Amino acid sequence: MGKTTLALSVGERWPSGSAYFDLEAPPDVDRLADPYRALAGLAPRLGIVDEAQRLPGIFPVLRSVIDQNRRAGRRAGQFLLLGSAWLDLTMASTESLAGRVSLVELGGINIDEAAGAGIDADTLWLRGGFPDALLAETNQVSQHWRTDLIATYLERDVPQSGRRVPAETLRRLWTMLAHVSGGLFNASVLAENLAVSAPTIKSYVDLLVDLKLVRRLEPWFANTAKRLTKSPKIYVRDTGLLHALLRLQDSADLMAHPSVGASYESFAVECLLGANGDYDPAFYRAGRAGADEVDLVLVRGGVPKVAIEIKLASAPVVGAGFRRACDDLGVTARYVVHPDDPLGAYEKSGLTVIGLAELVGRLRRGWRAVEAGGMT
Numbered sequence: 570m571g572k573t574t575l576a577l578s579v580g581e582r583w584p585s586g587s588a589y590f591d592l593e594a595p596p597d598v599d600r601l602a603d604p605y606r607a608l609a610g611l612a613p614r615l616g617i618v619d620e621a622q623r624l625p626g627i628f629p630v631l632r633s634v635i636d637q638n639r640r641a642g643r644r645a646g647q648f649l650l651l652g653s654a655w656l657d658l659t660m661a662s663t664e665s666l667a668g669r670v671s672l673v674e675l676g677g678i679n680i681d682e683a684a685g686a687g688i689d690a691d692t693l694w695l696r697g698g699f700p701d702a703l704l705a706e707t708n709q710v711s712q713h714w715r716t717d718l719i720a721t722y723l724e725r726d727v728p729q730s731g732r733r734v735p736a737e738t739l740r741r742l743w744t745m746l747a748h749v750s751g752g753l754f755n756a757s758v759l760a761e762n763l764a765v766s767a768p769t770i771k772s773y774v775d776l777l778v779d780l781k782l783v784r785r786l787e788p789w790f791a792n793t794a795k796r797l798t799k800s801p802k803i804y805v806r807d808t809g810l811l812h813a814l815l816r817l818q819d820s821a822d823l824m825a826h827p828s829v830g831a832s833y834e835s836f837a838v839e840c841l842l843g844a845n846g847d848y849d850p851a852f853y854r855a856g857r858a859g860a861d862e863v864d865l866v867l868v869r870g871g872v873p874k875v876a877i878e879i880k881l882a883s884a885p886v887v888g889a890g891f892r893r894a895c896d897d898l899g900v901t902a903r904y905v906v907h908p909d910d911p912l913g914a915y916e917k918s919g920l921t922v923i924g925l926a927e928l929v930g931r932l933r934r935g936w937r938a939v940e941a942g943g944m945t
Contacts, residue, residue, distance in 0.1 A: 590616075598624070605633065608648075611647075617649045631665070677807055679840055680929055695708070695817075696708070696711045696715075696812075699718065699809060715809050715810055734773060734776065739777075746774075746805055750828070752802065753798065782807075783804065784838070788802075789866045790854070811832060841865060841932065843929075846935075861891070875940060880905060883910070887905050891905075891920075904920070906923060908924065909927065
């Protein structure tokens with residue numbers, strides 16, 4: 570920690586010379602029986618503590634060691650704390666390490682990162698961005714790993730968060746959300762199907778959002794004169810988990826499923842927002858009954874700057890509603906995103922039709938590359 574970010578390539582483990590502690594491994598727990606003694610002597614090596622939330626008593630010790638190292642002139646890059654229980658890790662680290670810690674949410678492997686490791690976009694879409702699922706020997710092995718991960722979240726991580734939620738109820742809700750991923754969130758319908766109250770559904774979805782398993786995309790409706798949809802859209806963030814919940818094992822299963830288009834939208838949204846460094850939190854925009862919809866609105870400085878429509882088609886067709894919505898938003902950078910075309914981006918009736926990986930690349934280069942639009 571100490572204001573540093575560590576980037577690892579697909580399949581890479583840890584930097585040479587670092588010290589790694591896995592707090593789910595009994596030998597490493599024993600190594601930290603005297604945490605001050607174990608951690609104070611690590612400098613100048615990077616100390617990596619995995620599943621750090623499992624040892625809450627380590628955080629006050631880290632504070633002492635970090636301050637000691639700072640007095641010795643080492644200001645940053647001392648420790649990297651990792652944890653699958655995001656809520657527990659965030660609370661423990663911010664309470665004990667205020668002013669000494671930078672929180673970084675590590676998303677799944679993105680489309681450009683997968684390509685750099687020789688993994689095609691369709692495999693990433695099918696298997697999702699967890700490295701062990703993505704790099705599995707077969708689709709069946711990947712599916713088993715993802716199914717086990719779902720069980721782990723339900724049976725271990727959720728109870729550890731302190732929330733009292735029946736595991737089977739949460740599994741059913743998560744599966745229902747998988748069937749409507751990319752659609753509007755309707756708590757009343759879900760509540761009726763699960764025989765619980767709408768407020769209960771909202772609290773369960775809040776938990777899944779907090780655990781970074783579900784994304785709730787809020788609508789943009791600054792223009793109150795328009796009759797716009799004000800319900801959020803809901804996405805299962807990792808499409809590998811989405812497909813495991815839907816029991817889709819291979820590409821044939823996926824392409825034959827009624828939710829294939831919504832699945833691709835979920836995939837594209839996560840890839841784009843994973844590269845969304847220069848922009849504020851994103852939104853969508855839609856009129857009543859889905860009219861004049863924009864799948865993704867990128868905002869900078871509180872002003873809509875980029876409108877994105879997502880299509881699973883090699884030759885995407887966009888209706889007049891998208892253009893009307895862009896006009897209403899005052900957005901000139903208008904993109905239609907689809908699976909990547911080897912011929913690259915092209916202009917069509919004032920829109921930039923572009924492959925997903927190419928737009929992710931523009932987002933990585935910064936807002937000027939994105940808002941210039943066109944063939945940049």
